[in-house]
Amino acid sequence: MTPIHILKKVFGYEKFRPLQQEIIDHILEKKDTLVIMPTGVGKSICYQIPALIFDGLTIVVSPLISLMTDQVQQLRQLGVNAVILNSAITTSEYQLNLKKIVSGESKILYIAPESLLKEEIQTILLSIKVDCLTIDEAHCISEWGHDFRPEYRQLGQLRKKFNDAVVVGLTATATPRVQDDIQKSLNFSKSSKFIASFNRENLLLRVIIRTDPLQQTLAFLKNYENQSGIIYCFSRKQVDTLAEQLNAYGYSARPYHAGLSDSERHKNQDLFIKDKVQIVVATIAFGMGINKSNVRFVLHYNLPKNLESYYQEIGRSGRDGLTSECLLLFSYSDINKIQYFIEQKENELERTVAKKHLQAMVKFCESTVCRRIPLINYFGEEFNTENCGMCDVCLSKQNELQDLTIKAQMFLSAVKRTGEIFGATHVIDVLTGSKSEKVLSNKHNKLSVYGVGKETSKKEWMVISQHLINKSLLIRDEEFGSLRLTEKSAAVLQKKEKVFAKIQVQEESFKKIKEPDQAYDTKLFEILRKKRKELAEAQDIPPYMIFSDKVIAHMATYFPQNQKEMMNISGVGEVKFQQYGKIFLALIKLYCVEYKITGQREQIKLQKIKERAETKPRHIEIGDAFNDGLSINDLVKKFDIKQGTILSHLYKYLLEGFDLRVDGLQKLSKVTQDVQKKIFTEFSREGTDKLKPIFDKYNDVVSYDDLHLLRIIYLTH
Ligand code: ADP
Numbered sequence: 264m265t266p267i268h269i270l271k272k273v274f275g276y277e278k279f280r281p282l283q284q285e286i287i288d289h290i291l292e293k294k295d296t297l298v299i300m301p302t303g304v305g306k307s308i309c310y311q312i313p314a315l316i317f318d319g320l321t322i323v324v325s326p327l328i329s330l331m332t333d334q335v336q337q338l339r340q341l342g343v344n345a346v347i348l349n350s351a352i353t354t355s356e357y358q359l360n361l362k363k364i365v366s367g368e369s370k371i372l373y374i375a376p377e378s379l380l381k382e383e384i385q386t387i388l389l390s391i392k393v394d395c396l397t398i399d400e401a402h403c404i405s406e407w408g409h410d411f412r413p414e415y416r417q418l419g420q421l422r423k424k425f426n427d428a429v430v431v432g433l434t435a436t437a438t439p440r441v442q443d444d445i446q447k448s449l450n451f452s453k454s455s456k457f458i459a460s461f462n463r464e465n466l467l468l469r470v471i472i473r474t475d476p477l478q479q480t481l482a483f484l485k486n487y488e489n490q491s492g493i494i495y496c497f498s499r500k501q502v503d504t505l506a507e508q509l510n511a512y513g514y515s516a517r518p519y520h521a522g523l524s525d526s527e528r529h530k531n532q533d534l535f536i537k538d539k540v541q542i543v544v545a546t547i548a549f550g551m552g553i554n555k556s557n558v559r560f561v562l563h564y565n566l567p568k569n570l571e572s573y574y575q576e577i578g579r580s581g582r583d584g585l586t587s588e589c590l591l592l593f594s595y596s597d598i599n600k601i602q603y604f605i606e607q608k609e610n611e612l613e614r615t616v617a618k619k620h621l622q623a624m625v626k627f628c629e630s631t632v633c634r635r636i637p638l639i640n641y642f643g644e645e646f647n648t649e650n651c652g653m654c655d656v657c658l659s660k661q662n663e664l665q666d667l668t669i670k671a672q673m674f675l676s677a678v679k680r681t682g683e684i685f686g687a688t689h690v691i692d693v694l695t696g697s698k699s700e701k702v703l704s705n706k707h708n709k710l711s712v713y714g715v716g717k718e719t720s721k722k723e724w725m726v727i728s729q730h731l732i733n734k735s736l737l738i739r740d741e742e743f744g745s746l747r748l749t750e751k752s753a754a755v756l757q758k759k760e761k762v763f764a765k766i767q768v769q770e771e772s773f774k775k776i777k778e779p780d781q782a783y784d785t786k787l788f789e790i791l792r793k794k795r796k797e798l799a800e801a802q803d804i805p806p807y808m809i810f811s812d813k814v815i816a817h818m819a820t821y822f823p824q825n826q827k828e829m830m831n832i833s834g835v836g837e838v839k840f841q842q843y844g845k846i847f848l849a850l851i852k853l854y855c856v857e858y859k860i861t862g863q864r865e866q867i868k869l870q871k872i873k874e875r876a877e878t879k880p881r882h883i884e885i886g887d888a889f890n891d892g893l894s895i896n897d898l899v900k901k902f903d904i905k906q907g908t909i910l911s912h913l914y915k916y917l918l919e920g921f922d923l924r925v926d927g928l929q930k931l932s933k934v935t936q937d938v939q940k941k942i943f944t945e946f947s948r949e950g951t952d953k954l955k956p957i958f959d960k961y962n963d964v965v966s967y968d969d970l971h972l973l974r975i976i977y978l979t980h
C-alpha cells in the first residue's frame with residue numbers, strides 16, 4: 264500500500280498536511296530525517312506510515328511513559344498492533360511483547376531510552392530486521408534544550424549498531440541551536456531537516472490587562488461550559504487558591520503542581536484527560552506528556568517568563584484542529600515578580616539572557632500589530648500579515664484612532680503631582696477619587712487632579728496608562744513599578760502634541776467568535792459526546808481516543824446516513840468505523856428522524872467533507888458565502904468580525920485560485936477614481952502582497968480598509 268492509501272484506510276484522513284508527504288518519502292528512501300513541527304500539526308504520522316510500509320521493525324524512543332502509552336493506545340484504536348517495552352508493564356506482558364516483536368506480529372515498538380541501552384534488549388533487537396529508529400522528543404539530546412536527558416546522548420552511538428535502520432528525529436523545539444545540536448549528535452547531514460511553520464492558525468490569541476483576575480476568569484469561562492481547559496499560574500499557592508475558588512463557583516477544577524504528591528498529581532491529570540474534570544489549574548509543570556486533543560482554552564493568569572514557555576503552553580490547546588482560545592491576563596506587577604527571580608540567579612550571563620527573554624514577552628503583550636508577528640518572528644521564522652483574523656489586535660472592531668489627549672493630560676499630570684514615585688494603580692486611585700488609605704495618608708485627596716477622571720473606568724485608565732508607556736510618554740521603573748514623565752510628556756502637558764491610540768473595550772474581548780467549524784448541531788454533538796464518554800469509560804481510555812471533538816463536530820454538521828457517508832468524515836478509518844462508527848451512525852439516524860432533518864442534508868456535498876475538513880475553513884467559508892450572494896456587510900454581521908478581516912479572507916480565497924463574483928464591491932469603495940487608478944498602478948508595479956508601503960505613501964487619502972477593498976477589486980477585474 265502507498266502512504267496515501269494508509270492515510271485514508273487506517274487513519275481515515277483524506278489529504279496529507281504540509282510536509283508530511285515529503286517527510287514520509289524521505290524516510291522511505293532510508294534517508295535520515297529531522298522533523299521540526301509545532302505540537303498538534305501531525306508529527307506522529309510521519310514515522311507511523313513508513314513503519315507500516317517497512318518490512319522490518321520501527322523502534323520509537325520516547326522519554327515519557329505517559330506519551331508511549333497514549334501513542335500505543337491510539338494506534339490500537341486504529342487497529343495497529345504496536346507494543347511497549349518499559350518499566351510500567353508486568354513481566355508477562357513484557358515477555359509477550361518481546362515475542363510479538365520477534366515474530367514480526369508487531370511492527371512498531373515504543374521503548375524508553377534506558378531500556379534500549381540495555382545489553383539484553385539490544386541482543387534481541389539486533390537479531391531481527393530493524394528498518395527505522397525514531398527518536399521522539401529529540402531535543403532531549405541537547406543540553407541547550409529545555410529537557411535534557413543524559414541517556415538520550417548515547418543514542419548517537421547506538422545508531423551505529425543498527426546499520427540498516429534509517430534514523431528519524433522529531434521535535435517541536437524551535438531554536439536553531441538545539442536543532443543543530445540534534446543533527447550533530449545523531450550524525451545527520453544538513454539536508455535532513457524539515458521545518459514546518461510555527462503558526463498555529465487555529466489558536467485565537469488574546470491579551471488583556473489584568474484588573475480583577477477572578478472576575479475576568481469567570482467571565483471568560485462562561486463561554487466554555489463543560490469544555491476542557493488549562494489555567495496557568497505563577498505559584499503553587501495561587502494554583503491552590505484559584506482551584507478552590509473555581510470549585511466554589513461550581514466549576515470542576517483540580518490543582519496540579521510540584522507540591523502535590525505523585526499520586527495526587529497523577530489522579531488529577533487522569534481525571535482531566537478522561538473529561539471527568541473540566542479545568543486543571545497548574546504551574547508550568549503541567550502538560551508535558553499529555554496528548555489530550557480537546558483542550559479548548561489555555562488561560563494565563565500570570566505572565567509567562569518567556570515566549571518559549573508561552574508558546575509551549577498555548578500549544579497544548581487545539582490539537583484536534585478546532586479553534587481554541589488562549590487568553591493572557593497581563594499585569595505590570597508580574598514583570599516585577601519575574602525580575603525578582605531573575606536577580607536571584609548567580610550567573611551573570613543567565614541573568615542577561617533571562618532579561619532579554621522577558622523583554623520579548625512583554626513586547627508581545629504590548630504589541631499593537633498582529634500578535635503573531637512578534638511571536639513567530641521570535642522563533643526565527645519570517646512571518647508577516649496584514650490581518651491574521653485570529654488575534655485580539657486583528658479582530659478589534661476599533662479601527663479608528665481615538666483622540667486620547669485630554670485623558671493623557673489628566674494621567675500625566677496626576678503622575679507629576681503625586682511626585683513620580685507611584686505605580687499606575689495608585690495614580691488611577693487618585694484620578695478616580697478613591698478614599699484608599701494610601702490616597703488619604705499622602706493627602707492626595709487634596710490635589711487638583713483628585714477625582715477628575717471619575718467618569719472613566721479603572722480598567723480603561725489601566726489601558727490608557729499602558730498606551731502612554733508604549734508611546735514613551737511615561738517610563739515605568741523596572742524595579743519598583745513607579746511611573747515617571749519623559750521629555751516627550753512635556754509637549755502633551757503643554758498641549759503642543761496630541762495623543763492618539765486605539766482603545767479596546769475589554770469586555771468585548773470575551774465575546775466568542777463565531778466560527779464555521781462550530782456551526783454544528785449542538786444537541787446532536789452532546790448526544791454523541793455522551794456516547795463517546797460511555798464507550799471510553801468502558802475501556803478506561805480517554806474519550807478523545809475514540810473520536811476527536813473535531814470528528815464528532817463534523818458528524819453533527821453533516822449528519823452521515825450510511826457507511827460510505829460516515830467514512831467520508833475526516834478521522835473515520837476502517838477499524839474505527841467497525842468499532843464505533845456504526846454505533847454513532849445509528850444515533851445520528853435516529854436523531855435525524857426525530858428532528859426531521861433531511862433538507863439540510865441535501866445542500867451538503869458529502870463527498871467534499873473530508874477535503875473541506877482539511878482546508879482552512881474560514882476563508883473558504885467566507886469566500887463561498889460571498890459568492891452565494893451575501894454582501895460584505897452581511898458577512899461582517901454573520902461572522903462578527905470587521906470588514907478588513909473579511910476582505911483579508913477574500914484575498915486569501917482569491918490567491919488560492921478561487922473566483923469571486925465582482926458585483927457589489929466597487930460601490931463600497933469610497934475613494935475617487937483618480938486615487939483608485941494611482942493605487943492600481945502601485946499594485947501592478949509592486950505586487951499585491953504588501954499593503955504597508957502603499958499605505959505609507961498614500962495614507963492621507965486612503966485607509967487600510969480602502970486598500971484591502973481596492974486590492975480585491977484590482978484582482979477581480
Ligand atoms: P504532534 O505529535 O505533532 O503533536 P500528532 O501527530 O499527535 O501531532 O497529530 C495531531 C492531530 O492531527 C492528531 O489527531 C492526528 O491524528 C491529526 N492529523 C495528523 N495528520 C493529519 C492529516 N493529514 N489529516 C488530518 N488529521 C491529521
Ligand code: ZN
Binds near residue numbers: 651
Ligand atoms: Zn493577528
